[in-house]
Amino acid sequence: MVDQKKLRLHIRDTNLGYRLRKPLLKSINLSISSDETFCILGQNGTGKTTFFKSLLGILPPLSGSITLNGKPLGSFSRKELAKLIAYVPQAHHTPFPYKVNDVILFGRTAHMNFFGSPGRKDLLVVDSILDMLEISHLADCIYTELSGGERQMVVIARALAQEAGLLILDEPASNLDYGNQARLLKKIRALAEAKTGILMTTHQPDQAFLLDAKVLMLSNGSVLHYDDASDALQPDILKKIYGVNVEVIEAGTPGKNPLKVCRPLIDS
Numbered sequence: 498m499v500d501q502k503k504l505r506l507h508i509r510d511t512n513l514g515y516r517l518r519k520p521l522l523k524s525i526n527l528s529i530s531s532d533e534t535f536c537i538l539g540q541n542g543t544g545k546t547t548f549f550k551s552l553l554g555i556l557p558p559l560s561g562s563i564t565l566n567g568k569p570l571g572s573f574s575r576k577e578l579a580k581l582i583a584y585v586p587q588a589h590h591t592p593f594p595y596k597v598n599d600v601i602l603f604g605r606t607a608h609m610n611f612f613g614s615p616g617r618k619d620l621l622v623v624d625s626i627l628d629m630l631e632i633s634h635l636a637d638c639i640y641t642e643l644s645g646g647e648r649q650m651v652v653i654a655r656a657l658a659q660e661a662g663l664l665i666l667d668e669p670a671s672n673l674d675y676g677n678q679a680r681l682l683k684k685i686r687a688l689a690e691a692k693t694g695i696l697m698t699t700h701q702p703d704q705a706f707l708l709d710a711k712v713l714m715l716s717n718g719s720v721l722h723y724d725d726a727s728d729a730l731q732p733d734i735l736k737k738i739y740g741v742n743v744e745v746i747e748a749g750t751p752g753k754n755p756l757k758v759c760r761p762l763i764d765s
């Protein structure tokens with residue numbers, strides 16, 4: 498039995514990508530554990546989602562191995578894996594007009610009994626997540642009738658309902674308004690403090706500072722690993738990754754720790 502709160506993914510000598518194509522990411526060696534928060538940065542198309550699909554066991558490595566607590570990912574059943582790793586995809590389309598409550602309840606499937614009927618605990622978990630994400634008012638709405646940002650919050654809620662030890666989020670804030678982005682980052686930080694491993698892609702480098710995250714940068718088929726966002730988010734590195742000039746400045750209130758922020762120099 499794998500301890501949900503002590504997960505370690507080992508990626509050893511792997512090439513990742515799609516069969517019959519050149520590998521997108523080469524010779525990757527990494528270890529990710531469920532007490533860490535990582536932000537993954539990289540240009541569009543560098544392979545961030547592909548990396549996630551590989552960690553979720555959806556896309557087997559082209560070579561090398563990925564193990565979870567020493568066992569090959571492929572040896573876990575879908576149900577076992579759903580209790581350990583939850584995923585918020587970038588795009589989510591549900592053609593069926595389910596109620597929001599039911600969509601979130603799907604996240605409990607791995608915890609339900611043989612007949613797949615929700616128990617009291619499942620309903621309580623859904624309620625507390627709706628409350629935590631401040632979306633209780635959406636509970637009885639029809640998912641397909643929600644706005645893009647509202648759907649995004651529901652899909653995040655569904656992943657949280659899995660109560661997995663590792664949460665993988667593909668651009669979780671991309672559809673959200675400014676307030677919901679801030680609220681989501683606050684929740685992510687609280688989850689990290691409660692020892693849920695976080696692995697998220699973002700196109701906003703500042704979020705790595707806000708979450709005090711480690712950084713993985715994908716560039717030219719390699720993954721560069723930084724334990725400290727300040728080491729990763731330097732103007733020369735950001736220029737190399739994104740091809741634009743960026744200034745990294747310190748902002749903050751006197752008496753409080755300054756927070757670093759990135760500012761693109763759009764006039765240079």
Ligand SMILES: Nc1ncnc2c1ncn2[C@@H]1O[C@H](COP(=O)(O)OP(=O)(O)OP(=O)(O)O)[C@@H](O)[C@H]1O
Nearest residue numbers: 515518521539540541542543544545546547548587
């Ligand atoms: N099923 C697939 N078969 C073959 N190639 C694919 C498949 N899915 C994605 N790709 C290709 O893999 C490359 C990396 O895609 P991926 O979605 O991993 O990039 P990304 O870094 O997540 O991009 P973005 O920041 O735009 O979301 C792209 O060139 C894409 O066309």
